[in-house]
Amino acid sequence: MTPNREDYLKLIFELSGENRLVSNKQILANINVSGASVSEMISKLAKEGLACHTPYQGVQLTERGWTLASSLIRKHRLWEVFLMNNLKYSWENIHEEAELLEHATSNTLADKLSLFLNHPEVCPHGGVIPKNNETISEKTTTILADCKVETTIQILRVLDADPLLLKSLKNIEIILNEKYVIQEKNEERTVLLQEKNQQKITIPHRITNAIFIKTLM
Ligand SMILES: [Zn+2]
Secondary structure, X not given: OXXXXXXXXXXXXXXXXXXXXXXXXXXXXXXXXXXXXXXXXXXXXXXXXXXXXXXXXXXXXXXXXXXXXXXXXHHHHHHHHHHHHXXXXXXXXXXXXXXXXXXXXXXXXXXXXXXXXXXXXXXXXXOEOOOOOOOOOOOOOOEXXXXXXXXXXXXXXXXXXXXXXXXXXXXXXXXXXXXXXXXXEOOOEEEEEXXXXXXEEEEEHHHHHOEEEEEOO
């Protein structure tokens, strides 16, 4: 499926965190399209006043882009919580349904849903749920791909952008908030050792761009 402009807005939101600047390379690492398509979409967003692009530095959402992305992400993630907690969907299957629902959700419905769910702060993938009319960014943007061997890490969130990615993460049995030691790392894979039970998991290199962590040691 070709990502549309809203997918880009959400991806930039998810990658940018507090400094709000994302490189084309970061976007490219997490989206299954060519570099030319990424550049083309970024110019389109810039023309529409949703993002601005600084050569050699990266792309940043404008206030308007940020508001639009926040609103979509808020609706998406509230539905994810609802689908998982109330309808017993599994972790890797909530994204696709939420993707459809977010477009059919008014701000009033989102507010009522948030109240019904007791105002959750994060989605089941660890992503922050923006409050209505409040500017908020993802708390952690350090990716597993940037960490060195022997570091102890805690996995805080995974990218909320691609159903196939979530399915592979589920198969690898990644557990959020769990502590791991990076045991091995090369261009093909990263091996993590779960601290609690010494269980090993192997993660294909590409996916390590989509796993956000906190380093502990
Ligand atoms: Zn999510």
